[in-house]
Amino acid sequence: MPEVRELEWLRESKPSERMLGYPQAICEALDQALALDPRVFVMGQGVDDPGGMFGTTKGLHNTHGAARCFDTPLAEASMTGVAIGAALGGMRPVYMHNRSDFLFLTLDQLVNHASKWHYMFAGAVSVPIVVWACIGRGWGSGAQHSQALQGTMMQYPGLKVVMPSTAYDAKGLMLAAIADNNPVLILEHRHNFKYKGAVPEKVYTVPIGKGVVRRAGSDVTIAGISNMVNEALLAAKDLAAIGIDAEVVDLRSLRPLDETLVLESLRKTGRLVVTDSGWKTGGVAAEVAAIAAEKGLEFLKAPVRRVTCPDVPTPSGYTLEQAFYAAKDDIIEAVRTIVPPRR
């Protein structure tokens, strides 16, 4: 994948600050957590491969030893349970999956157990595990290697779900997830991995449950997640050229979801487009649209629009793939159906 400089408006720091690749930012977070906290360990199929899971775990087994960064059997269900048990025993496991599709094999342990152990026993125990999974995209990855599962995964009380969009957040949210006393699922989109961004060398966290305004605007709110925030920012740039001033909200966390930020933005702009890399039905966009309908109806000057992937499994062929993935132009089109022409 060609490396691209992170979009100018995504930069979180001054140009003089260090630029780091997106996967390297994740790797740095894991490296720092392993160095600072003896309870932390990293496991997953291929975390000690030469490539180190797209670079996110590269070399950690050499730096921190094979006991703290290790490969696992092809047993996603039980290894999730092993992480839960280790967490109950006082450790801080990070379980990495290079394809989010394999999360389905873990659901009994992740949903029936990890997400409920704290509640079922009225807070007597906590399950501080981090599950990290990467959504694939392109090169014919197809129906079983490029599913965006956030709509499914955001539904479970007891499980936190975050989706970073910048290298800065990828590092900060990983460190926040490891520090959190609950099970946290980090869903990454492989599309983000080509970016570089300003990432401080210091240890820092990004709060789970807080979104952020990436671009201030007055005509329409575009709320998005992960790689769709980049598409939204590209769309906003083009929209500015035709006189439409879009505000871009990066949700960052799906559970807890920063409703306040969405509603504040909606109050200002009166129009909402929600964009997500998942499916339309019962997904992230549907949830945010429901919040707008339920709590922000008085602000709405036009119907809410959802820009998502259509309700079809991911195709492998590249012409079909092109038709499948939502992008900048789909967002622009959606905005133009609800914002009157300015010039």
Add this chain to the structure above:
Amino acid sequence: MNIPRETLLSLYHDMLRTRRVEESIESLYHEDQMKTPIHLYIGQEAIAAGVCAHLRDDDPIFTTYRSHGQYLSKGGDLNSMIAELHCKETGCSKGRGGSMHLIDLSAGHYGSSAIVGGCLPIATGMAFAKKAQGSDAVTVTFFGDGATEEGIFYESVNYAMLKKLPVVFVLENNEWAVCSHVSTRKIGENLFHGADPEHLYTAKVDGNAVLDVYEEAGRAFAHARSGKGPAFLECMTYRIRGHAGSGSDADLGYRSPEDIEVWAKRCPIRSFRAWLLREEVETPIELERMDAQIETEIENAFAFATASPLPKGEDLLLHIYGE
């Protein structure tokens, strides 16, 4: 085997106490004050007693929805358990868990799952943590014959063997998964066959003979505690009651009432009591005194539960996330 008198009496006490507690639950269940599914352990008490007798407070255990016996034998608090069955705020899970989700960390009982086989990998992970921390604690997980049909059973035992983890898998083979007999679900006499003895210590024992369980469990724990890796103990027993609820289900017709009779006669408590008297370990009068003490303890536990407050509806959203 030379077992101290104190241990012999403790084994008897644990079995008897579990039995009396469950009989009390059963006799009061129709009053509908315990609004939670119950899965009775009647007839299987020797397994929990014989296994838990070897455990320290810092040896963690994980159990299933049928866990009254393991919870009590491990030292779980009786008042908290009975209050939990009444879904009270003073219950071990503050009314959020009910009969299927018991916990008592002070006794090393880390919770029970209502998903068949659900705790197998979690116990394995706890053993992973204990080993990584340099502790010599042994983790135990109890499960039924049905759990050996789940894929996660194979995955968990494989990982425990691979990493030589100090975990003891205690299979309570009571022959029945709801109304399905084990012979319709699995082939062969041994529910875990094919493991290389070099990687997994295995033993099969009469689960209704408490001294046999105690002795075999002792070997399994010695193996696991000495760092040689996991152990697997298959305890042969029989579920006297139905899958859930109170009373006999002999009239349902899915199993033979004669089978239930045969196993009821093999009661682990009655036979051990006769042995204790025959061997003059204890006098009849002292055993009756023990019985009376247990009755009082149970009466107090039900009184505690009855007098305890229920959780408030306004507290519905508590305990979803930890701080």
